Structures are given as structure tokens and as C-alpha cells.
Amino acid sequence: MDSRLLLLLIILPLTGGVLNACFGCRLPRQMRALLAISSVLASFVLTLICWPLAADGGTQVTLFTWLKSSGLQADIGLFFDPLAASMTLMVTGVASLIHIYAAGYMEYEEDQARFFALLNLFVFAMLCILLADNLLLLFLGWEGVGFCSYGLIGFWYQKKENALAGRKAFIVTRIGDLFFTIALLWLFALLGTVNIAEINLRATELDPLLITPLVLLLLGGACGKSAQLPLMTWLPDAMAGPTPVSALIHAATMVTAGVYLLCRLFPLVSLSSVGMATIACIGAATALYAASCALEQREIKRVLAYSTMSQIGYMFMAVGVGSVAAAINHLLVHAFFKALLFMGAGALIHLAGGENDIFKMGGLKQKNPFLFWLFLIGILCLAGAPLTGGFFSKDAILLTAFSRGDGLSAILWGVGVFTAGLTSFYSFRLLYLVFFGDYRGDKSAHHLSPLLIWTLPLLALLGLFGGLINLPHFYGGSEMLSHWLGVAPALELPLPTEIGLLALMTLFFVAGWLPAHLFYRKYQPEAETPWRRFLLQGWRFDALYERVILQPYRFVANFCWIGGDKALIDGVIEGIGRTLLHWGGYFRQLATGQVSFYLQGFAWGLLLMLGWLLLKAVT
Amino acid sequence: MIVPFHHLLVLATLLFLLGLMAVLVRRNLIMILIGVEIMLNAAGLVLVGASALWQQIDGQVLVIFLMALTSAEVSISLAMVVYLNRRKKTVDVRAFDELRG
Numbered sequence: 001m002d003s004r005l006l007l008l009l010i011i012l013p014l015t016g017g018v019l020n021a022c023f024g025c026r027l028p029r030q031m032r033a034l035l036a037i038s039s040v041l042a043s044f045v046l047t048l049i050c051w052p053l054a055a056d057g058g059t060q061v062t063l064f065t066w067l068k069s070s071g072l073q074a075d076i077g078l079f080f081d082p083l084a085a086s087m088t089l090m091v092t093g094v095a096s097l098i099h100i101y102a103a104g105y106m107e108y109e110e111d112q113a114r115f116f117a118l119l120n121l122f123v124f125a126m127l128c129i130l131l132a133d134n135l136l137l138l139f140l141g142w143e144g145v146g147f148c149s150y151g152l153i154g155f156w157y158q159k160k161e162n163a164l165a166g167r168k169a170f171i172v173t174r175i176g177d178l179f180f181t182i183a184l185l186w187l188f189a190l191l192g193t194v195n196i197a198e199i200n201l202r203a204t205e206l207d208p209l210l211i212t213p214l215v216l217l218l219l220g221g222a223c224g225k226s227a228q229l230p231l232m233t234w235l236p237d238a239m240a241g242p243t244p245v246s247a248l249i250h251a252a253t254m255v256t257a258g259v260y261l262l263c264r265l266f267p268l269v270s271l272s273s274v275g276m277a278t279i280a281c282i283g284a285a286t287a288l289y290a291a292s293c294a295l296e297q298r299e300i301k302r303v304l305a306y307s308t309m310s311q312i313g314y315m316f317m318a319v320g321v322g323s324v325a326a327a328i329n330h331l332l333v334h335a336f337f338k339a340l341l342f343m344g345a346g347a348l349i350h351l352a353g354g355e356n357d358i359f360k361m362g363g364l365k366q367k368n369p370f371l372f373w374l375f376l377i378g379i380l381c382l383a384g385a386p387l388t389g390g391f392f393s394k395d396a397i398l399l400t401a402f403s404r405g406d407g408l409s410a411i412l413w414g415v416g417v418f419t420a421g422l423t424s425f426y427s428f429r430l431l432y433l434v435f436f437g438d439y440r441g442d443k444s445a446h447h448l449s450p451l452l453i454w455t456l457p458l459l460a461l462l463g464l465f466g467g468l469i470n471l472p473h474f475y476g477g478s479e480m481l482s483h484w485l486g487v488a489p490a491l492e493l494p495l496p497t498e499i500g501l502l503a504l505m506t507l508f509f510v511a512g513w514l515p516a517h518l519f520y521r522k523y524q525p526e527a528e529t530p531w532r533r534f535l536l537q538g539w540r541f542d543a544l545y546e547r548v549i550l551q552p553y554r555f556v557a558n559f560c561w562i563g564g565d566k567a568l569i570d571g572v573i574e575g576i577g578r579t580l581l582h583w584g585g586y587f588r589q590l591a592t593g594q595v596s597f598y599l600q601g602f603a604w605g606l607l608l609m610l611g612w613l614l615l616k617a618v619t
Numbered sequence: 620m621i622v623p624f625h626h627l628l629v630l631a632t633l634l635f636l637l638g639l640m641a642v643l644v645r646r647n648l649i650m651i652l653i654g655v656e657i658m659l660n661a662a663g664l665v666l667v668g669a670s671a672l673w674q675q676i677d678g679q680v681l682v683i684f685l686m687a688l689t690s691a692e693v694s695i696s697l698a699m700v701v702y703l704n705r706r707k708k709t710v711d712v713r714a715f716d717e718l719r720g
Contacts, residue, residue, distance in 0.1 A: 592716065592719055593716030593719030595651075595712065596642065596712060599639075600643050603639060603643065
């Protein structure tokens, strides 16, 4: 097979996006969506066709040399290895479904061409990240993802909150990008190459002292994109965008990029034990933080946003405890069920007449029972109900943490298990509030396009059976994904321990479900307590950043503006101007417009010259 | 030379200063033009005198040119005086100060 086919993988969505951006307004309405869907779908089919290329260490293909100057060489080159292949398949597959869903969701939208152009470019940028064979091309995709998310989150920019949310996402992820840029340049300075494979190969040459700061910088970049502590504030606000965009950000593109980066550079990352511990700790802390925030959220999409943050935290934890396979497995399964949940949430919001607040929903089970079952599958996967995809992938992460046996890992494991309980609680809280009881809203349902429902069953199946991808030996599986990725399979634990852990996980699942069942099966209005408000506002991190970062920043900016620009620079320049104007006023009076006055000047000048000549003649 | 050259220079200087005074002091446009003529003639006088002194014909040639030039200049400036007079009904130079800064 011609390996150059791989290039089409990224070119197709790019073409779709560019065509829609340039000519979308002139195309008929259906054509815009069709163009976008077909380009991503073609990319998906192409991934399937190219799948064999990923075996045996992968295939490298170069389109052309992008930058070349003394020592630096960056190609537009792709590297299609098992890790990239599995991610690409997931991204193009889920993105295809989301595109189809978006065609239904944005049916009556005015600005379809812009939407689909950005959506396609979003996928293109993500594929750039996944397939790049050098860090510079990866960085191009990295920035492209940031830009597209900015454009899509602020898609309805006429409303100020939406535009601000887009800006916030852009700026906060940009802080992370700064760290990544430094890491990239530093790696180039140290190794003289930006090629990923070469960096991984030669990582051991690096001074061990330098690896830890390098890994921490990379982690900073990953934290920005993947919304981990402390750069996570943008994700809940990103819900301002249209629902397909949220689904895309949370499932396929954007937030998984950080995890992927760490997996991609795992040979480098794994060299620093401090770095690995930090990654795991940040992951666990974010998982716990986000789960606690999700407990009290009132908007359906914000609950899901915090749940994504929490699940990404698990993936970071998996990378931190050294299991790429577990991280990627959870990433894939999470992508399926989170896309399902978000797309289901979009349909639910339509059903509730555009209402976001779960306390004003209720009783939607009667309105659309089929949607209920689909959503239930998503919730079960998220909550980690035994034998669903989410259960296996989460279990694998916790198992890896547990089997490491040191103190830190034990704490991480404990946090992970506790968070699983919280996850189960808020998942079922969401389910009960939305579907059970009586309808509490006062809006009538919007028309529900069949596309909004019929894209979901496939995702539900994938989510439900996602565990089969990497089924451990314990359950009779063969750890397909681990073999495919070529990493060591998970450690075998003694049988009683395995059963004990399994029982514990099930126990925590039930322990989360039971209170939700008791409190929320029958709706009762909740009094607002300070504690609830604290969680609702995400531990008030926004207020904290406002006070610690933004206010000093505004103060300095104001000082520079008023003191520096206005007073100093403008003062000097305008002062010069004013002085000249003042003196000019005097000199102006010389130009009387009387010719005789000017001639008088001539005469005096002549006299002066004659006097001078006379003086010279005398002396 | 019958007339000493010094006398001629003094006469020319006096003429020139008279003309200059007329230009600077008078407010009547026509009087100013006359002042300019007087200054030109003072210069012409020096040229003729110098030409006679050094027995060179150049100075006298130049004076012929000067006369032609002066007549052209006078005809144009008088036409302009008529025009200006028509615009403002006066030949007072103070009335024409549009170039004032």
C-alpha cells in the first residue's frame, strides 16, 4: 500500500474546512454539511484502509520539508504507529458521528458555513497533533486546536458571555502552550532535533537533572489543553458553545491532546520519577476536584464538563503511574461515552425547549424513552457500572496504581477509588433529575431531528463494549490494546486481591448510586447553602484567579497605560508639539502679508552684509 | 571720463536708496513700482559708468537688456495694478494682505 495515502488523512478535513470557509456561503445549505461530513468520513474510512501500515513499528511518510536551516529540520511528515493509529481511528470515527449529529443540530443555524469550516479545521488540527512526526508540526496542530476551539466556543458571539468564554478558553490554554513552547525549544537546543521518534530514542542522553524540568514544562502544556489543575477554569465555561462543539472538545479533539502528548513522549517522560509523580498527583487531584464540583452543578452540560475533567484526571494518573495502555484505553472508551452523553444532552436540551438547568427538566423519560436508554448507557459507563467499558478502563488504571505498591501510589489509588464513588453519585443524580419525576419546566419541546437520536446507538454500543478493547486476562481477555501498542501488559495480581478490588469497585459504585437514588428519585427543591455554592462555583477558583492574577495584572496594565503611555510617552511627545505650536504663534506674526515689511527685512539684511564686508575690508 | 567715477557711484547709491525708501515707505502701489524703477535705473547707471571706465562694452549691452526687461516688467505690473484696483477699489498696498500668516 502506498504510504502517501496517509497524507490524505489530514488533507481531507483541511480541504473540507477550506472549501467551506471560502465558498460555503454560496453552496446550498445541505451541501455545506454534506461537504464537512464527507471529508471527515472519508478520513475515517482512509484510517481503516491504512490500518495495516501502523503494524511493525509504524510508517513514516514525508510530504515536503517545511523548515530547514542550520540544524533545524521540520518536515510536513506523518508518523503512523499503533498509538497514533488507534487515536486517529477514534478521532475520525467519533468526529464523523458528531459531524452528522451537528448537521441535525445546526439545521436552522444562520451561519452554517463558518460552523462546519471550523469544525473540519478542528479535526484537521487534532489529526496534525496525532500524526505529526515532529514536535513543530505537532505544535501547529496544537495551536490550531486552540484557535478552532476559540472560534467554536464563541460561535454565538453576539452574546457577550459566549465571546468571553471563547476568549477565556483561548487565553488559559495559551498559558499552557507557553510551557509547551519552552519545552519544545529547550529540547531542540539540547538534542538538535524536533523529530519525536529521535527525541524518544535519545532521551537517555539528556542530563537527568534537566529531564525533570522538561517533563514539568510538557506537563504544563498538557494541563492547559486537557484542563487539569491549575489551568482548568476554561472547560466549564466552554459550554457556551453549541453542543456538537462541546462533544467534539470533550470526546475527540482538544482535551485528549494533553494526554496524547504525554503518551507520545512517554519514553522521555518516564525518565523523570519526580515528573511522573507530579503527573499522577495532578491527575488524581483534578479527578477529585472536578468530581466534587460536579456534585452540585445545575446545568446539564456543566455536570458533563466537570465529569470530563475528572476522567481526564484519571488518564493523567494512568500516565503518571506508568501505564500508557490504561490511559489510552480510558481515553478511547471515555471518548465514546462522553460523546454519547454530550450528544444526548444536546437532544435533551432540545426536548426541554432549550432549558439547561437540570432542576427544571425532569420527567423526560416519558417524552423519549429511547433517548433515556441511550443516556442510561452513557451514565453507566461514566459511573463505572461493572462490565461496562468505563468500568474496565477505570479499573485498569486503579489496578496499575494499586499494584505499584509504594505509599504515593496507594494514596493515588485511594483518591481514585473515592472519586469513582463520587462519579457514580453525580452521574445518577443527573440521570434521576433529568429523566424521573414530573416535567418541571415551562417550555415546550423543540422539534428533534432524527439525526440527533440515530447517531447515538453506535456510540452507546462502543461505550458499552469498549472494555473488550483491552480486557485483562483476569476476565478471559487478551489485553489487545496493550499488545497493539507494544507496551508491557498490566501486572498480574494474586486472584484474591483481584476479586477483592473488583468487589471494592462495585461497592463504591453502589455506594455512589444509593444516595443518589434516595435523594433524587423524587424531586425536592434544594436549599442553597454556602457549601453548595462553593462547589457550584468550582471551589471559587475563578474568584481566586481574579484576585491573585487578574487584579494585579489589571493594576499593572492600568499603571502602564495611565502612568507609562499617557503620562510619560504622550506627555513628552505632546509637550514637544505644544512648545512648537506656542513659538510658532510668535513667529507667525512675522508673516504679515505686507510686501514692504518683507522688503524691509531684505534691506536690513543687505545692510548687515555690507557692514560685514566693510568690517572685513577694514581689518 | 568727464565725470569722475566716484561721483557717479554716489549718485547711483543715492538713487538706489531713494528708490528703496519709496518701496518701503509708500503705501501706494504705483509709487512702489516707481521706486522699483528708480532702483533699477540706479543699477543701470553704475553699469554704464563702469563700462565707460574700463572701456568694456558688456555693461552697456546689459543696460539695453535691462531697459527691455524693465519695460516688460512695467507693462505687466501696471496690468496687475489695474486688476488689483478692480478687485478692491483701492491701490493701497495694506489692503492686499491675504498672505498674512
